[in-house]
Amino acid sequence: VLVLIRSPLPHLRSLLQRCWGRLERSLWPGVFGGQSSPWVPALAVQGLALPQGIDDAKAPSLLESIVWMAAPKQRRTIEVNRCRRRHPSKLIEIKRNIDVCPECGNLKQKHVLCGYCYAKVKEETRLIRMEIYKKEGGPFNAPAVETVVFYEGEKLTEKDEGKRIIERARKRPSWFVQN
């Protein structure tokens, strides 16, 4: 004789599942997408610039900026430093535009006046200007005529009639050409 015994387990299992589901829904309301529980605010505000937030944000931004600044990782060795410092582009180039001045024999650059000759002329000009200052006696006394410089043993000519004469007590220098 076959006896079918119906186990009460499936009934128990379904009852347990229903109870568990109700429990879960009550504890975690948002998971199942059901109605939100009363303690969550209705309005979700994001990105509001609060005054407290700025002060809090200052310290972390400084720290972050320190983190992102460039800094050397390793000390540069003397070999690497020498390669950079002694590279041909950093060495001084030798100048090939130096010549000899035909007048005095000193060295001069091709595109520049000879330093010695320039100094010589400058000194003579300074002495002539001192003579002019002695003759004028003060500022703003320059006459409205041309000036001629006479050295020792030179006399007036027809061309130098109406001009102001400055006397210099020395021989005419060879480079100061007389008209």
Place this chain on the structure above:
Amino acid sequence: SGAAWARGLLSWARPERWLASGSLFPLSCIHTSTSLQKIGKWEKKNRIVYPPQLPGEPRRPAEIYHCRREIKYSKDKMWYLAKLIKGMSIDQALAQLEFSDKKGAKVIKEVLLEAQEMAVRKHNVEFKSNLHIAESQTGRGRYVKRVRCHGKGMFGMMKISRCHYFVKLVEGPPPPPEPPKTGFDQAKEYVQQLRNRTLVHTL
């Protein structure tokens, strides 16, 4: 004791101690040069005296060592000028330094002119243009730390640097510059290195 005192006095009053040989002026027992300052090694190099040369030997070229100490300039910046004039004849070096814009160029030019004059006067060099620069080096002088004021009351420590400059002039024309190393020479060297390999610690 009286006789001993008189003898002591006479021994002190020895005339040969007073006068240097061959002169009428009395010797001074005071050190006229400051012996407390150390004389540098470069300055001492001028004092070496070679033994006389044998008749068949080629003439030894004259070497003149000169230096200037505690120049108010940086040794790294001075090194560029020293590198410029290395191996040049003295006239070419003076020309280059005259038209250089650097502060150290003026100093090095003075040093070279001094050395040239020393060579002609003391070191028996015939022609002052017949010199070339064999060595020219810079050295670190004494550094001094000072306060450098920044804004807002901040300060940093700066160091005031000084340098030395050393030069060695040798009589004769400057040596020809070395030809640059070609790839062929480098290849030959490499092949020679390979050929020089041997087996070690074997029969």
